[in-house]
Amino acid sequence: MTATPALPASDPSRPTATVPGSKVLYGADYNPEQWDPSIWREDVALMRQAGVNTVSLGIWSWALLEPAPGQFCFDWFDEVLGLLVEAGIDVDLATPTAAPPSWFYRAHPEARLVEADGTYRNGGSRGICCPHSPAYAAAAARITDAVAAHVAGNPHVTMWHVHNEYGAPGGDCHCETSQAAFRDWLKHRYGCLDELNRAWGTAFWGQLYGDWSEVTTPRHSGTALNPTCELDFARFTSDSLLARFTAERDIIRKHFPRTPVTTNLMATNCPANDYWRWAQDMDVVSTDYYLEADSPESQIWLAMESDLTRSLAGNRPWILMEHAVSAVSWQPHNRAKMPGEERRNALAHIARGADGVLAFQWRQSRRGAEKFHSAMVPHAGTDTRVFREVCALGGELTGLDELRGTEVRARVALLWDWNSFWAQDLAWRPSVLMRHREQMRRVYEWLWDRGTTVDFVHPEADLGRYDVVLAPASYLISDAAAANVAAFVHRGGRFAALPFFAVVDDEECVHEGGAPGPLRDVLGLTVEEVRPIPEGCEVTLAPTPAAGVPQDAGAVTATVWSEHLRLAGARGVWNAVDGPTPGPAITVHDYGRGTAVYVSVVLQPRALATVLDPLLDLPIDKPATLDGGRPRNLEAVTRHATDGSGRAYTVLLNHDAVAHRLALVGNDLLTGRELHATEPTTLAPGDVAVVCHETTGDH
Ligand SMILES: [Zn+2]
Structure with missing residues (x-):
């Protein structure tokens, strides 16, 4: 059989394959349904104050948009959309299919996902139902079509955000419908049962199958399962979730043929999906990345996430769709970010090719499972370190718009x-x-x-x-x-x-x-x-x-x-x-x-x-703008203009607790200062510079 195709994510037939707009995207998931309408106007005013230009809307709104099967309610949604449009804030509009309403679970208990041990995954939390459930597919298609049709032609919907974090929680389902779908997938892959028996090595432990009906998903069993069955089931599950994504994407495209469609991946942190395949079906690649806050060198794993995401995007611009401006709520010990850390993290993603930095979420919840997850507007309000830093970062990002579309070059x-x-x-x-x-x-x-x-x-x-x-x-x-x-x-x-x-x-x-x-x-x-x-x-x-x-x-x-x-x-x-x-x-x-x-x-x-x-005869890597040595914890990544001008932007991030005196040449876009090698620049602990300079090489 042929292996996984490995085309780069640069299919020219895709409608836009670019990050919308002309600014570095800055914003968050916006969940107005958690708040009284009296808060909405304040939200939008604060977004303008913070420099927010894009929000992801409606990710968890299915139960509010479709309170009963086939009955839609867009009044509140239209009011929110109107406020955002009035404020000039673009909308990355979600399909709300990651959280089916409770009426759906009541009407379709068979659509619940079945774990490997036979237990059901019930409603009351979030996450996809059985990815092969006809009832779920029909309901997801209906709400997707309803939302897209309702806003069709709205130019302020500049991007579509399908579902949420496919694979978290996982989509591996062992119900009877999924068993049948797995057998169909295997028939397509292997053609006949003899070929499956050969490929899976079922002579071992006498696992030979004599009839397709005997073939099952890798359910809970006595001891180790057939590894090829497990590997094929992982491939099948990734394909199954991808089919759910493309089904919603194709409905959106009927109403928005030229608007980019994305879904938020978790590049280094989701073993559920083969993202090389997924990226080929996405117009823009976006990822969610939450800092390993207790890791002493969290900046390294952040960088790895960015490099993998950029690679998935075929070295085209990509978007950090979610991150936390301070602590998350689901790690065993949730360290809050130190002053300046969020700025450094956001600019580290920009350094490695991101053209947008968005957070989960805009306003910190007072109720629900994620109330201790930080947000751009914290519980304590706007007279806070977090909100002041959010506003300052928004201001700084407006000075980096010229980085959009530039590329990182690796050898x-x-x-x-x-x-x-x-x-x-x-x-x-x-x-x-x-x-x-x-x-x-x-x-x-x-x-x-x-x-x-x-x-x-x-x-x-x-x-x-x-x-x-x-x-x-x-x-x-x-x-x-x-x-x-x-x-x-x-x-x-x-x-x-x-x-x-x-x-x-x-x-x-x-x-x-x-x-x-x-x-x-x-x-x-x-x-x-x-x-x-x-x-x-x-x-x-x-x-x-x-x-x-x-x-x-x-x-x-x-x-x-x-x-x-x-x-x-x-x-x-x-x-x-x-x-x-x-x-x-x-x-x-x-x-x-x-x-x-x-x-x-x-x-x-x-x-x-x-x-x-x-x-390997590896050269010392040092950006052209730096005339002198590079301290180990001074991260430096360069983005190159693609217009042949030779212009480059080196982002320098000081992860050390001490200042570094650096011989830099160019113009720091964050401070507006001209930098000369003869007058060393001091980069304070935790500080960042974005130096525009001319270059003839790759560094
Ligand atoms: Zn199933």
């Missing part, structure tokens, strides 16, 4: 594939410590530390624009992906794979002869045996002269994982000198005009820098 890419994510994290792997997310994060942190801006890329997508490609967590590699990587290296690319690499194909079948399967010739080795390292233990690696580090540089230590490698052309450049697999642990192989590095152990970010910087 290094990380392979990212939801299929590999799903497969690697299934049950019964050699170590529960070897998880996709942690592997990705270690590599991303190493590159963030050294100031290297990266793209994420599907393993079957064009790699031609990159100098270096890394595979931090490519446990699953299709034959097409392997051929793509091999061609990249053969043409002269520099490639590095991290452990547990290229183990299975897209049927979750171990490649013939074991890892790294179809990339054995590229890496010049075979993995003979995997030997996880017990928790709390370390393995010492010593460099050979070929490691490219001074021989007195000392050893690095590895954890979690080791592999016994049988070299066939590759050179061992770092050797394990103790632990369960003494011998070559990190290898280099020349293949065609390129180089392929294999790291068979788990290294922390600093050790990755020691080992991989010289082997």
Whole structure:
């Protein structure tokens, strides 16, 4: 079977594929239905004061817009819309299908989502019903059509926001209707039952199916389930939710043929959906990102979210659709942001290509489950630090409109594939410590530390624009992906794979002869045996002269994982000198005009820098505007104009608790100051500069 298609999200047939308007979008989810109408006028006046130009409206309004089946009430909605239009605030109008009304659950209990253990997911909270329920599909289509028809022709509806966070909570349903839909999906994928039995390896544990009716979703069972069934069910669920999105999108397009349609993804935080496929069906990519506030280096994970979202958008502009201006309410301990932190976070998203920054939500709820989630207007009102910072940020963003449409350019890419994510994290792997997310994060942190801006890329997508490609967590590699990587290296690319690499194909079948399967010739080795390292233990690696580090540089230590490698052309450049697999642990192989590095152990970010910087010949990354060294916690990302002018905008974010004196050249758009290298600029702790300058290169 063919693997997941991996087209970039740049289909020219899409109606606009751009962020609406000419300003950096600034605003929030607006939920006026939570408030007495007397508040609405104040809301709109405060929005103007804060510089808000766009709000997402109606996300949770289904029960108010359709109080009984087929009976619509738009009076309150029209009044709110009128107030927003009068104030010049654009509307990102939602389809309210993420929260069906209670009358729907009463009338259609069969539409409730069934969990793997057979329990029902009831109403009373939020989240999609069974994605295959005909009743839900009909009701969702009816309210979507009613809302779109009601506002048809309204030029202030500048964007459509379908549903909310598909996949959170997950959409994996095990009801009888979904079982039948899964069987149909499998028939389409495999054609016949013999082919399914082969692909799933059902001879194992005697799981052979003799009739399609025997095939089920991966329900709760005695012990580990068939992993290929689980992987296919993950693909099926992503496709099922995507079909719900496109159904609503297509209804909207009948009334709004030229208005961009989006839905808010959760790029790094939602394992439910294959967003490479989703992005192809979206006019504008948007994401929700909530800071890991207690993480000491939350700025790194924020950056990773932005880079993945920009990559999903095909390096076109994207929107931060939701974030928290201060604390959230659903983490175990919800730290409020420090003064200046929200500004720094918002501008960090802008740095990595966002053309809009919106929050959840405008006014902090007094009732309901999210009353302790921060908002632009907090419980304590406008005489607050939060609201003052909200207004100040709104003012600053108006000075950054010229950044819209500029692009971030990366020469290094990380392979990212939801299929590999799903497969690697299934049950019964050699170590529960070897998880996709942690592997990705270690590599991303190493590159963030050294100031290297990266793209994420599907393993079957064009790699031609990159100098270096890394595979931090490519446990699953299709034959097409392997051929793509091999061609990249053969043409002269520099490639590095991290452990547990290229183990299975897209049927979750171990490649013939074991890892790294179809990339054995590229890496010049075979993995003979995997030997996880017990928790709390370390393995010492010593460099050979070929490691490219001074021989007195000392050893690095590895954890979690080791592999016994049988070299066939590759050179061992770092050797394990103790632990369960003494011998070559990190290898280099020349293949065609390129180089392929294999790291068979788990290294922390600093050790990755020691080992991989010289082997991959990575340059020091420093923006052209900075004449001097870059402190580690000074994040600097450049957006380039695409009009051939050579104009560039470098956003510099000081994440340190100390000031930095920097030799900057250009014009700081936030302060309006001309900056000269001979008069060092002081960037205070937590402060940000957006420096406009001329450049001839990529940095
Ligand atoms: Zn179902």
